[in-house]
Amino acid sequence: MTNSWLIWAGWTSLFALAETWALMNRKDGDTLSENVRTLFRIRTSKAGRALFTVGWSGFSVWFLIHILTETM
Incomplete structure (x- = not known):
C-alpha cells in the first residue's frame, strides 16, 4: 500500500459517512445527488x-x- 491508497481510502470513507448521515437524517439538500441537482439547476x-x-x-x-x- 502506498500513501495515495490511504488518502483515497480515507476520502472514500469520509464521503460514505457523510452520505450515510445525510440519508439517515432526511434533511432536504444535504445529499450529493441533491447538491448536484441544485448546482446544475436540473429542475429549472x-x-x-x-x-x-x-x-x-x-x-x-x-x-x-x-x-x-x-x-x-
Whole structure:
C-alpha cells in the first residue's frame, strides 16, 4: 500500500459517512445527488440538464477507457 491508497481510502470513507448521515437524517439538500441537482439547476434549466448529461457521459466514457486500457 502506498500513501495515495490511504488518502483515497480515507476520502472514500469520509464521503460514505457523510452520505450515510445525510440519508439517515432526511434533511432536504444535504445529499450529493441533491447538491448536484441544485448546482446544475436540473429542475429549472434545460441547459443545466444538458451540461450535466454531457459532463457525466464524457466522464463515464473516459473513466471506462482509462480503467480498461490503463491509458490517459
